[in-house]
Amino acid sequence: MKQEKMAVWVAGALLALSSSAFADTVVKIGFASPLSGPQAHYGKDNENAIKMAISDLNASPITVAGQKLKFELVSEDDQADPRIGTQVAQRLVDADVKAVIGHFNSGVSIPASRIYSEAGIPQLSVATNPAYTQSGYKTTFRLVGSDSQIGGALGRFAVMGLKAKNIVVIDDRTAYGQGIADEFIKSLGAMGKQPLKHEYTTDKANDFTAILTSIRALKPDVIFYGGADAQAAPMVKQMKRLGINAKLMGGDMLNTPTFIQLAGVDAAGHYSAVAGGVLGQRAAGKSFEARYKALYKQDIVLLGPQFYDGVMLVADAMKKANSLDRAKFLPLIGKTGYKGVTADFSFDALGNLKNAPVTISEVSNGSWQVKSVAH
Template identity: 55%
Template sequence: MHFTRRSTLTLAVAAALALTACGKKDEAAAPAADASAATAAAGATVVQIGFAAPLTGPQAHYGEEYKNGVTLAIEDANAEKPVIGGQPVTFELVAEDDQADPKTATQVAQKFVDSKVSGMVGHFNSGTSIPASKIYADAGIPMVAMATAPAFTQQGYKTTFRSMTSDTQQGSVMGKFVVEKLGAKNIVIIDDRTAYGQGLADEFEKAVQAAGGKVVKREFTNDKATDFAAILTSIKGQNPDVVFFGGADAQSAPMAKQMKRLSIKAPLVSGEMTKTPNFVKLAGKEAEGTIASLAGLPLADMPKGKDYETRYKARFQSDVATYSPYGYDAARAMIAAMKKADSTEPAKYLPELAKNAYTDGVTTSNWAYDDKGDLKDGGITVYQVKNGDWVVLETVGGGVKAGNASAAQ
């Protein structure tokens, strides 16, 4: 077993002071545990699961919703009064803010390794997950990340797994969609130069060309920019049928507003970091017509999506946005692997995680990995903003037949 034993009193004090390291001398420097750990039953073994995502800054809304899903999964698992290795266990979420910054992410990863967490859910961004993955791999700690960049699972680490489909799948679907369903011939691509944004744009470009479309111009910005006047002015003369952006909603929202201001009639097309309520809020009426893809099925079509939506709203007093169901399933898949292996030792439950140990998910009933750690069957859904809300245009894969995309024409 890979755990730390604590009494209820010790847990309460630890949660209050946020001193939650497992066997680490510098307690104050340890990752901060969720206060819910104080509810652990007396005599239970505490098993720590790490979590990292941007919890401050312009991407904090992604990280908080993602964390909520993991929190709900751990609470559900604890309510089942799990017994592993013949002893009752209580799972404890230990969360850290990596600020969507690669350097900070590696520091966070080392902190988790030093604290001897039993497993890792996260990181969120591809740009943080890729450098952090080596640290977890060297320590033998399994990580199930939200990262979608193809490079994440191409490193050859046996400890890296995804909770969403990769950009190879998402980019290929969107590239084909804009050419075949939207009839786009001349396409402009802009990306934010992050591992996620550039990777998604690369895969999209390949698919556009394979479908017979033409990329007439490719530009790039950064993940802090909000003024795109120079780039948009330069592409306006190309008279594009579609403008594709690889990046987050903090950039795609002002981009959408500025496109309308410059009378660029082409729709903005993007990936899942744009498919958020936050994008619609930030872009306002200029969000109308924007198209974005999201890995996986619409919430209503997920095997347990409706039940999850009800319980999530009751627990967090907010709507499900984008990522929390995948965080939920990632944590539950890891816990299921521990139960099947009857051990929380990473080396012992890792083989079970690599297999299909979890068949009762919210997002899918077939949580199965290939030999690289990519999900075998996730599906991709294409959405469009209509009347201030995201509506489904088409779903490809994931057990749902493709929908009618005629509304996007």
């Protein structure tokens, strides 16, 4: 009887050891974006794309150090709020994620970057404010071009493309809005021009009548707005009502279906620039776009594809390092030559994306139409 019990115990132990040997190693990937509030449409787009990346990796598992990996998403809502963003960052650190893809907003990404740096966790963000990579952290990487590139491209397009003479700037005082407005003004200065006026609002405002009335007499050709689509849409409607015929121009947070939906017919003829190339001009990008639409029954909102690339880039670095040790795979992110759906990724010493394209588009016939691509 004792021998039978011993045999059963040994068989059970061997089975357990066998199961353990073939068990997948779980790899947690952190994600943070605004998933509630007025910027939730950006965050949900990012989350949709990152879920696609996790699903793709798990459908064709990679092996690292002899172990098959199973990727798991740890998703957090930072509400586009710097204070909440730092709390979210600490939660992701406590969850022992291997990397963080996020945040979406510069104002959240910048303070969160210190927390990730102290934990040695790589952070791949779409933050465009130049300050994001200027702290010297070895953990920060920018998946798109910076405001310097976007603001510069918009400034040159305003002066040389639109032949604008009277330019006014409005920004919402966020890290994103102020950052891109400042870079736009710098680009004007490089061409010997200055805005006639620089006005300020907030990212919660929706009535710009006082500001617009104050600049109407200047007869602006272009009004540059540093801010998001939820504010830009009522702004163009109020411009129309006040008889201001200027072109509104802004960064990537204007380049959404939401801007067109909210502004209606008044969206036509206004411009935006996105830190990235034309997705459909890359075979992988075109395929991704088709899969995204088929899966979620909607168009890509803005930078979701970059979040997808961020996950894939981290997985590629783990595979090349043959290790899940951050100290070993982190340096390989900085040395990557990964070809993604949005770009051929390589980073400079600060973690900035090299050769980052900027796409300028205009609303025409109810959609954003590409006008030019700059590098």
